[in-house]
Amino acid sequence: MYSFDIERPTTLEDAVEALKDEEAQALAGGQTLIPTLKQRLAAPERLISLTSIPELKGVSAKDGWITIGAATTHAEVAKSVSAYPALAALAGQIGDPAVRNRGTIGGTLANNDPAACYSAAALASGAVIQTNTREIAAADYFLGMFETALEEGEIIIQVRFPIPEVASYQKFAQPASRFALVGVFVAKFADGVRVAVTGAAEEGVFRWSEAEAALDSSLAPESIDALEADDDGLIADIHGTAAYRAHLIKVLARRAISAMS
């Protein structure tokens, strides 16, 4: 690693102030950032640790919404988000137990890895990402691989998920990294079904709108039998071709729908 300084602000105001420095970089659980620093793929002069700020922690449920503080770990979400079982199950499958004890929902959303699990949950749920300056709808938040709507120095405070009638996340884990080779999140709300796909596309998480239209008429695995996911823009690497990932999208979507009925 290149050398850097760490600051540990205990209030949101101090963190916002510290991140105004152009050379400063926010540090959440560090489960992606620390390996990145070790490989010298990033060289911030200053890391601003966000894990000592009380406003960024905790989980609560109210009026059909779950609110999760940005610095809440995957392990805490897996354990405490009982009102949204598909979301808790997703958190419980991220990485491994030690990574889940450290990695946070805010960190993963701010990083926007194209194979991150939470991105699919946020997009399929229609989650709202609340920062220190504004609220961003998930539909407007994910802008491409490692790209989000966050401005320089903007901090995610909490993420709010509307609780669907029923939902399921199905992940085909890349066997070495345990990231999603492909992951599909299907959520049914009173106003329709949303299907979000992670891991598959170069530009990161996206919605499979043809499947959504088919499932709006009937939420059954057969409803998508006639569809094929488009392999245009899908990732092709040593782990799988674009056609293979396109095939997995449909297989995993069917599994999710089966698990929901």
Next chain:
Amino acid sequence: MTNIKMTVNGKSVSGEVPDETLLSEFLRENLRLTGTHVGCDTSQCGACVVHVNGKALKACTTLAASLEGAEVTTIEGLANGGELHPMQQAFNDNHGLQCGFCTPGMIMTSVDMVNRYKAEGKELTEEAIRDELEGNICRCTGYHNIVKSVEDAAAKM
């Protein structure tokens, strides 16, 4: 540089270290607690797992300076004097190690696993043990006896 203060295996420790010091480096190089092994140094293998404030995490993927005031337990802190922790004894009894390099991390992960399942009242099946050991790699591939060791210790903890 940061002056780090934390509690390691029940003792107050401190050290003046560069901010980029990993917890694994602080434990091994400053405190000479070399039982915490560094295998891959890329968060994959789990040889460096320790407990911080009661939770298992990978010491090679945690910055020491972000753990001011934390309570850390390493493999050296498990035994009660000359008496091995039940998990250590079970690895011994069940031949749960071959070369032994992954063993500190395996044991720390397994203690956390059993404590967590007991606290939540969940049944720790063989399948669950294998799933929970996902972040710990044994290059000798001695997984069968590791799983047996965890089952044995879980019955005694």
